[in-house]
Amino acid sequence: MRTAETALSFSGVNFSYGGDSVLKDVSFSVPEGEFLVIMGPNGGGKTTLLKLALGLLAPSSGTIRIHGRSPEEDRSAAGYVPQDAGRNRDFPITALEAVLQGRLGAGGAPAGLFYGEADKRAALYALERMGVEHLARRAMGELSQGQRQRVLIARALVSEPKVLLLDEPLASIDPDTRGMLMKELTELCSRMTVVMVSHDVSTIPGRATAVACVNRSVFYHDAGEILPGMFEKAWGTCPVEMVAHGIPHRVLAVHPHGRNSGHEHTEGTCSHD
């Protein structure tokens, strides 16, 4: 039984865009220190869920709370790592300057014309935490995808958020770097709650402490496994191919000592060969 404070909660949240319902009656709560992985098909509402939690979108109805306050009310509570589509690759900015932008606003720099010494120290420390302080003076356009992702995570960490929200941080990153990033994110969980949108089912075992499947509705599972029946609810078909794009089923096997040991994942759950 968890006694931790609730870090993030959705209750009865609906969101429509242009008359289409994107998210319907979403309710769940994430306890402090959780590593939540949000999964689901494209267009299922994963990014929308994240943007609602950040206050970038307003729900049509329902309430969202981050540590008891609305996202707009307390911007310093959440740190955002947006999807890096490389759209802005040519933008003239150094890694340090990008991280300094995380010091703006409520949790960041005091009002003034320039970033101060404290801001720079905090930015360099955040880069160091992500192992990329040696790249501080390099232009973002010179960095590899994995390095850019670390800088973007450092930018979110520099304001010392209580909840870190990441949108597809592992997309277009090579498997080795992916493993290292996952390990670092897991370590961050000792200090903050981590909520990560991911396509990649293989990130879940041993790392995530909860999984939410999003496809208009949200199915929240307080365990680090993908459980039988979970995806069928969300998709109505075997999800593994939709999500993992052909990753063998065995990566999804339930750990024998998993928290929800009452459920057993069997190879027969998905009815195909």
Place this chain on the structure above:
Amino acid sequence: MIELLQFEFMRNALWAALLCSALCGILGTLVVVKRYVILAGGIAHAAYGGVGLALFLGISPQLGAVGFSLVLALLMAWVMLKRESRADAIIGVLWAAGMAAGVIFADLTPGYGSDLMSYLFGSILTVARTDLSMMGGLLAVVLGAGLFRHREIAAFSFDEDFARTRGVPVTLLHFGVVVVLSMAVVLIIRIVGLILVIALLTIPPSVAEKFSRSLWSMMGISCVLSTIFSISGLALAVRFNLTAGAVIIAVASVVYLLSLALPGRRS
């Protein structure tokens, strides 16, 4: 060239080129990194509708252009926020509609053909003092706002969503940049004409981007390049008796092509 400076029209032309370069270097950088190129083109052509309307109503063409393009620019800025996925098409419609309105109003107003031509191709050698003071005033506003809010502007330019999560007033900055841009475009039309204004906003920053590591160095390099293009274009135009606006852009385009062959500081 130097002895020509004893004429006031030549001195005014030189000042116009300098002020215009500063505005284009700063705002053009934002146009390029924010992908506002279509918007800048739309505003420029919408301004033509304002000129036609002003001539038809018998008011100052400059005033007509300012008012008309300000209204359409705000409409375009709103479309970019609310209908992002179709913003370019809608801006294209407003672009064409503004231009067509200008032509129709000009048709309905006899005897103003040559005046309209100066808005199409620019007339740097007939720039008036009032144009210069308006450009100077706008530059002061841009520099003031830019210096005071440079951190927020950089964050807004680099990543709007992230900037919002840090409390940066992204919507306000979006509209602010569009309003200032529409004012600048209307004034710059006097120098190089609406056909060429997009080139002056995009070419110097596109060359500068290759050698820049910050938004501010990109703006600085763009201002210097724009000044070089304007002054050398002006000198060549006077020397060979060519249309100044077109020669300025020709010089800029040649340098842009040459810059493509140069290795940048970033790979």
